[in-house]
Amino acid sequence: MGKGDDDLNDYASPACLLHEVDPAYSGLTPPSRNVGQNLPEPSLMEWRRSERARMIAARLAMSARTRNALARRIAGHLDALIGDPAGVLVSGYWPFRGEPDLRDWFRDLRERRGLAALPVVVERGKPLLFRLWRKGERLERGVWNIPVPAAGEPVFPRIVIAPLVGFDAQGYRLGYGGGFFDRTLAALPSSTIAVGVGYEMAEMPTIHPHGFDIPMRHIVTENGIRSHGGKRDRERPFDAGPISP
Ligand SMILES: Nc1nc2c(c(=O)[nH]1)N(C=O)[C@@H](CNc1ccc(C(=O)N[C@@H](CCC(=O)O)C(=O)O)cc1)CN2
Numbered sequence: 001m002g003k004g005d006d007d008l009n010d011y012a013s014p015a016c017l018l019h020e021v022d023p024a025y026s027g028l029t030p031p032s033r034n035v036g037q038n039l040p041e042p043s044l045m046e047w048r049r050s051e052r053a054r055m056i057a058a059r060l061a062m063s064a065r066t067r068n069a070l071a072r073r074i075a076g077h078l079d080a081l082i083g084d085p086a087g088v089l090v091s092g093y094w095p096f097r098g099e100p101d102l103r104d105w106f107r108d109l110r111e112r113r114g115l116a117a118l119p120v121v122v123e124r125g126k127p128l129l130f131r132l133w134r135k136g137e138r139l140e141r142g143v144w145n146i147p148v149p150a151a152g153e154p155v156f157p158r159i160v161i162a163p164l165v166g167f168d169a170q171g172y173r174l175g176y177g178g179g180f181f182d183r184t185l186a187a188l189p190s191s192t193i194a195v196g197v198g199y200e201m202a203e204m205p206t207i208h209p210h211g212f213d214i215p216m217r218h219i220v221t222e223n224g225i226r227s228h229g230g231k232r233d234r235e236r237p238f239d240a241g242p243i244s245p
């Protein structure tokens with residue numbers, strides 16, 4: 001995808017070498033044997049760690065060209081989901097470790113009078129805050145070197161787009177393991193619409209959700225939209241209709 005006014009070019013060095021770990025190395029129980037069971041806490045943590053490594057390695061194994069093609073398809077589904085973005089505040093993310101690059105889509109959203117925001121890590125163990133991400137916004141490197149708006153009052157997105165490492169059939173999202181989006185969604189009004197975004201290959205039978213894991217209202221991959229907001233949505237998982245403002 002193209003470079004823009006707010007591009008930081010060398011941001012993308014991975015914050016860790018997780019993607020180089022061979023999942024077979026961990027020797028953990030395969031996920032299919034654990035579906036529907038309550039794993040003891042330490043082994044669940046270990047299992048999540050190895051699943052993260054496996055998922056990140058798999059997406060980084062795709063070429064940048066393939067990832068960009070998938071990101072364009074994801075962007076098309078986001079358009080169908082959100083409809084007219086005018087006046088709607090949507091939080092996004094600055095892509096790293098092979099996440100779908102939706103920066104062009106966010107630029108386009110702003111051109112259609114939508115408002116974009118980026119998450120800021122305040123501190124480990126605390127909710128994220130969001131700052132407006134306007135055209136020409138000055139970005140600085142935040143925690144883990146992720147670019148964040150350098151200044152601005154906190155804003156409260158109506159739609160939170162959460163990049164995912166894995167997702168399951170219930171709409172639960174596996175992230176990088178900081179618990180940031182769970183804490184953040186718990187702190188935001190319940191009217192906030194959480195949209196998990198990732199590649200179809202990130203689907204897993206279950207992430208073995210904890211009590212604190214908050215399911216996404218929608219999961220968007222290159223294949224379409226899965227909605228988990230209500231009974232009717234669940235019956236028509238690929239026909240969610242636009243989100244009304
Ligand atoms: N592009 C993008 N930006 C984002 C997120 C995201 O998922 N994607 N976040 C979504 O939350 C927040 C950052 N979350 C992160 C959480 C953990 C690590 C990380 O590197 N963690 C350590 C291990 C941490 C631990 O286990 O305690 C590591 O992998 O080495 C990086 C970012 C805010 N910005």
Ligand SMILES: Nc1ncnc2c1ncn2[C@@H]1O[C@H](COP(=O)(O)OP(=O)(O)OP(=O)(O)O)[C@@H](O)[C@H]1O
Nearest residue numbers: 173174175176177178179180181182183186212213
């Ligand atoms: N609402 C919460 N309140 C307190 N602790 C939480 C909350 N949500 C998550 N945590 C803590 O965060 C840790 C990581 O959670 P989890 O494995 O779900 O992260 P993740 O969803 O993969 O990461 P992220 O959201 O940062 O991408 C958990 O072990 C838990 O202790």
